[in-house]
Amino acid sequence: MEVDPRSRTHRRTIVQMVVVGLVASAIGIAWGLYIDWFPVQASTQAKKIDGLWDLMIILAVPVFVLVVTVVLFAVKEFRMRPGEELLDGPNIHGSTKLEIVWTTIPALILFTLVGYAAVVLHDIEKAPANAADELKVDVFGEQFAWTFRYKGADGKPINTTRLRLPEGRSVKFTVRSKDVIHDFWIPAMRMKVDAVPGIPSSYRITPTRLGTYPVVCAELCGLGHSVMRSTVYVMPPAKFQAWMKQASAPPKAAAGGGGGQAAIDAKTLFTDGNGESTACGSCHQLADAGTPSGGIGPDLDKVLSGMSVAMVKESIVNPGAEITKGFPANVMPANFGQTLKPAEIDALAEYLVKSTKK
Amino acid sequence: MPAAVRQPGWTRASAFVVLGIAFSYALSIGLRALFGYDPLLDGEAVLQIALIAVPFFFFVGIGLFDYWGYYMSGKATRPEDHSGHGAKSWKSYFYPNTDHKVIGVQYTVLSFFFLLVGGLFAMLIRAELAQPGRQFIDANTYNGVFSVHASILIFLFVIPVFAGMANYVLPLMIGAPDMAFPRLNALSFWLLPIAGVMMLGSFFAPGGSFASGWTAYAPLSTSAPIGQVFFTIGVQFAGASSIATALNFLVTIITMRAPGMSFFRMPLLVWANFSTSLLVVIATPFIAASQFFVLLDRALGFNFFDNGQGGDVLMYQHVFWFYSHPAVYIMMLPGFGIISEILAVKSRKPIFGYRMMAFSLLAIVALGFTVWAHHMFVSGMQPWIRVPMMITTAIIAVPTGIKIFSWLATLWRGVLHLDTPMLFAMGFLTMFTLGGISGVVLAMIPITIHVSDTYFIVAHIHYVLFGGSLFTIFAGVYYWFPKMTGRMYSERLGKLHFWMTFIFFNATFAPMHLIGLDGMPRRVADYADKYAGWNLAISLASFALGLSTMIFLYNMVSSWRGGPRAVGNPWRALTLEWQVSSPPPVFNFDEIPTVVGGPYEYGVPGARHGVFASSEPPAVTAGSSGPTGPTPTAHE
Amino acid sequence: MEAAAIPAPHTHDPDDHHHGPPEANRSSRVDPQMLGMLLFIISEIMIFGAFFTAYFFVRVVTEGNQWFPFNGDELPKLVAGVNTAILLSSSLTLHWAQTCAKNGNRFGLKAGMLTTFFLGFTFLFIQVNEYIHIGFAPHDHAQGSIFYGLTGLHGAHVFIGLTLLAVVTVRAFRGHFTPEHHDGVEIPGIYWHFVDVMWIVVYTTIYIL
Ligand code: HEA
Ligand code: HEA
Ligand code: CUA
Ligand SMILES: [Cu+2]
Secondary structure (H helix, E strand, O other): OOOOOHHHHHHHHHHHHHHHHHHHHHHHHHHHOOOOOOOOOOHHHHHHHHHHHHHHHHHHHHHHHHHHHHHHHHHHHHHHHOOOOOOOOOOOOHHHHHHHHHHHHHHHHHHHHHHHHHHHHHHHHOOOOOOHHHHHEEEEEOOOOEEEEEOOOOOOEEEOOOEEEEEEOEEEEEEEOOOOOEEEEHHOOOOOEEEEOOOOEEEEEEEEOOOOEEEOOOOOOOOOHHHHHEEEEOOOOHHHHHHHHHOOOOOOOOOOOOOEEEEEEOOHHHHHOOOOOOOHHHHHEEEOEEOOOOOOOHHHHHHOOOOOOOHHHHHOOOOOOOOOOOOOOOOOOOOOHOOOOOHHHHHHHHHHHHHOOO | OHHHOOOOHHHHHHHHHHHHHHHHHHHHHHHHHOOOOOOOOOOHHHHHHHHHHHHHHHHHHOOOOOOHHHHOOOOOOOOOOOOOOOOOOHHHOOOOOOOHHHHHHHHHHHHHHHHHHHHHHHHHHHHHHOOOOOOOOOHHHHHHHHHHHHHHHHHHHHHHHHHHHHHHHHHOOOOOOOOOHHHHHHHOOOOOHHHHHHHHHHHHOOOOOOOOOOOOOOOOOOOOOOOHHHHHHHHHHHHHHHHHHHHHHHHHHHHOOOOOOOHHOHHHHHHHHHHHHHHHHHHHHHHHHHHHHHHHHHHHOOOOHHHHHHOHHHHHHHHHHHHHHHHEEEEEEEHHHHHHHHHHHHHOOOOOOOOHHHHHHHHHHHHHHOOOOHOOOOOOOOHHHHHHHHHHHHHHHHHHHHHHHHHHHHOOOOEEEOOOOHHHHHHHHHHHHHHHHHHHHHHHHHHHHHHOOHHHHHHHHHHHHHHHHHHHHHHHHHHHHHHHHHHHOOHHHHHHHHHHHHHHHHHHHHHHHHHOOOOOOOOOOOHHHHOOOOOHHHHHHHHHHHHHHHHHHHHHHHHHHHEEEEOOOOOOOOHHHHHHHOOOOOOOOOOOOOOOOOOOOOOOOOOOOOOOOOOOOOOOOOOOOOOOOOOOOOOO | OOOHOOOOOOOOOOOOOOOOOOOOOOOOOHHOOOOOOHHHHHHHHHHHHHHHHHHHHHHHHOOOOOOOOOOOOOOOOHHHHHHHHHHHHHHHHHHHHHHHHOOOHHHEEEEHHHHHHHHHHHHHHHHHHHHOOOOOOOOOOOHHHHHHHHHHHHHHHHHHHHHHHHHHHHHHOOOOOOOOOOHHHHHHHHHHHHHHHHHHHHHHOOOOO
16 A cells, blocks of 8 residues: 555644643633632531532543544544545544443543542431431422421421521432422532432431522422522521521410410411421512512512402402412412311401501 | 216325214214213313314325335235336326335425424524513423424434435435335325324414423323313324334335445444434334324323322333433434535545444444433433433443544545535534533533533524534435435535524524523423523524524525536435436336445445446446546656 | 334235336345334333232331222132133134135134124123123222222233234235234234233232232
8 A cells, every 4th residue: 555645744733622621721721710609508417419510520521622633633634625526535443442442531521520420429318426416307399499307406397488598507409399300409509409209318417607598499390490489598506596596485376276366477378388288488488477589479569559458358369360470370379278267368468458558 | 976086096094084073073072972071062172182083084195105006915016117106297296106216305394384384383492582571472382392493303303314315315326216105205205294294283272382392291281271282192193103213214225225235334324314214113112102102191081190190200201211312323424424424525535444433333222222321411300310220321422522523534645526425524523522512511410410400401402403403404415405306405505504504503502502501491481581691692593593594594595596506426425316417217226236345445446336237337436436437647 | 103013015016017016125134114113012011010019118118008809809810810710722713714814724813803702792791791890990908909900901912912803813814814814813922922921920910829
């Protein structure tokens, strides 16, 4: 075979290519590590997962750069030039040596990644040293709201739609669903798990940063999936304890039935529900109750002004009858007629009208 | 009876459809009477029966079962007069035909129609997502739109278009006059429009179309409005079509290769379809079953997924992904085959490491069955399953890497003809690598815990399905366009199409990685305001991406109608499909060729893959062209 | 799909060769129709596999689930056992019919096919009767869903098998099949044997274990 005139550049090309590849990889890695990919780091888990991501960048960028560089250099060096229309490349069938190389090196890279990932996985799921001190929270997903249950001071459950967590203490969530599959995700903490009907699932986090962070439903659950959001409040431990104490103390009307005919606390009904009903506050903003803007349902401070008690009652019991403009139908549960007692509905409606009157 | 109703064809088909609807009413009312249900007439029951039964009436009407009918009733089957073979005019494409080339074109054209429809739905998705809040469609419609988008593009575009292209070229490539079971082949095709009509028709169902994603997780799907059933049953038809075609390919490849074509002389496209078909035959029954479960739960009150009654919700996901992970390789391996063909021909060099290319396909097939639960890392399944699945998932990157690197080595020192098919092939090499790498990222459980069900997944999906599968499909369509139509396409428009697609594809899908990592969930009609900027950019880029498809469409249509005539072997390729005229004769070959060497012996002067005994010497010379090319210059 | 395996008898017309396709090369000793049927059976095994996955989840994975008998619901092992025997004997008669086809014994072929069809039909009849008298419905509990799901899936396959048998029987009575050409008996026969073997698996897992 005559020496292919095109192969004269061969050695120099390879050197050039290696240099370009190394430089591009270095830039790529530096850039990849520099970019702020994630939401704020608000848990110990987040830190470890972000670390794994960094390793991923370091190992994956060169692989991609390699492929791109070879393609570009092949184009540069070996593209058909005028007069070469009928030329063929050399009849090379393969090289066992090269094949071994490009089987083992990726295998090693993957081995490293998988190994490190397994370590990280173990770390982020391991129980804290003093397991007894771990806070346990039950999470319930339903179309389309989250509710949370703590164990109060006296062992009585505290139901709420507001997820409050103490900073620096490990929390274990046990996640359940009342209807279809949802997914309990706190992006700032990096952890999520599906809420599966009939099968409790769980994860733990240790919050490391004060503040409020979004809670997001990350599994398609129907109409209101995109608005099934909530908020987590990470507070100093002392403040958290204070809240716990206050919340476990009476007066808690109708927490699970019974409890006589104590005056109905409409505000608690609004923020936390009666144990059976979904809390209004998980979807509606109301300044008086202090519920945040969830964006799911209308801001009641705005839309209720001027409405009569009867109209509000109708809206609660029969939400589909008239749909507030700009909001989805069939998202607000239609079962408040059953889950709330008539007296409770009355109280709620009165409370709403009173508190939104200006 | 007028003759038109007795002859197979559209008139008879329409009559049978009416008959089928009547039958559905009768059966539904009869059964409800038998079981004592009240009221006797239930629209949903009729509809569900009709969705299953009417297609069969249609098939009988259009004449797909005539031959089998004669056979089964023991009548003398008419001697094969080949009247159902070959296209006489464009009208022939609207009737059942047993010629694999006609079926291949039917398949390909219909699939591209579904690409446009699915793409149009994507435009609707992007229009809705251009800004936070509600733009055009409500949440329910939105969920329906992306579900139909994905279902159509997966089940009615990528999977069948590969089957269609292979249908056209595979028998030619192995020197067979047709597929092993031509009538079954025709049936496979006609199952597709049925599935398509169902999926699109679901929008007219009360309660809207199916809106639980292409994954249709129970119990969302088992409690959904009737539109869900259009998916459940439509998928059965698409799946049956896949299985029938795969079976046909396997039998054709095993029993009908030309003399001399040993397994290791088969072109890699044939290997790729062989592997894919194995996946289809083994895996597809699982999605059929998963949808049977949903149907039984939804329609008849079975309790497969009702945990209150002892059912298990996660079982759905296991069964579904046991199909649908292999399905992603069903959507990729044929593309690997196309790329191998194109890179060898367009680099004028043999495929580097042919045997490893074949073995890595088989390795992917085998490994593909061991990784399904990587889609379930956050599903709440037994935690111990995760790490083994992470390991197997990572291992799959090794055979895939072997393929990528072998392709790179094939390019090296070749003579690269940078025309449209080659550009798409190279685009595929880089973009699929990126998609594959994001796949490896997803395999790392701690990262998946964060990014699962976010736009990072959407980015991965489109990098592998668009940058991977669709790029290979474009490459293949350009590459075989001359063979299939007998015309040349416009190279200028082809290149423009490539660059538009390549740029706007990246502009559309690359930012999705960012917003996904930053916390934007997928499958949402509305999102937090902080993602508004990127989403607007993505939407604008996606519209440009949509327009680029118009260039492709224009190129194909105008070239088919009036492009310059193509010679038999415009690419000077060695594989057998190029050794016949363009388009090939009705029966492919006047005489079956004999295979005398490997399929990619470029660089060896005078090398041949196949020879025709009678027309010796054929102009099948390496480095030279088909009948019309100039003689090779001395090149030792 | 199953029709794939019905061999298309090539009515070889010696003087019709001028404008037909060239004869395809046979690159394998396996008969295409036979191979098609075997691959189809692989698919069928997988669909049963998926239903067995459901069975596995309900019976093993889900905690707290009991298998029959529970809640007063019981499976008629004995009746089903007799039914099993009926189905198995149909495999024997089918084999007999196939042997006769090979030896050119037309009477044996016809009688064998008729008996097989009749036995298969009896199986299906008893199965439906079992459904009527079993005392629980698929919507009562997941176990019931699995029971009806698996036996129903199998029943559907018996039905397909019976259709194939009917085709063979009709053709046998119309004088088809010769000792040289009896693929039309062999290949549907494989399917029927598969249906039988599958029943043994279903019977063992559902009723016995
Ligand atoms: C064509 C389709 C296709 C293909 C080929 C792939 C290929 C791969 N996919 Fe992907 N995947 C999808 C389509 C596809 N996927 C879809 C549609 C979904 C979403 C489903 C849904 O929920 O709707 C999904 C989801 C998905 C998930 C689930 C995420 C989640 O929902 O939480 C995971 C997790 O592991 C995953 C992983 C992988 C891996 C490891 C590969 C590998 O096969 C990739 C291997 C290739 C390479 C790695 C590149 C080349 C290799 C080299 C250059 C060698 C060197 C490389 C390294 C050392 C890294 N994919
Ligand atoms: C082969 C598969 C395939 C292909 C080709 C595409 C193509 C595209 N996809 Fe799709 N997609 C999926 C498979 C695919 N997708 C899957 C599996 C999902 C997951 C669904 C789920 O969660 O269940 C998904 C989900 C998905 C989402 C996420 C939805 C969500 O989670 O809420 C988005 C959002 O942007 C999207 C966008 C696009 C876009 C812009 C294109 C574009 O590339 C389309 C471009 C092509 C055209 C547009 C052609 C037609 C053009 C015309 C008809 C001209 C008219 C247009 C103009 C005038 C502008 N896709
Ligand atoms: Cu709840 Cu999505
Ligand atoms: Cu997968």
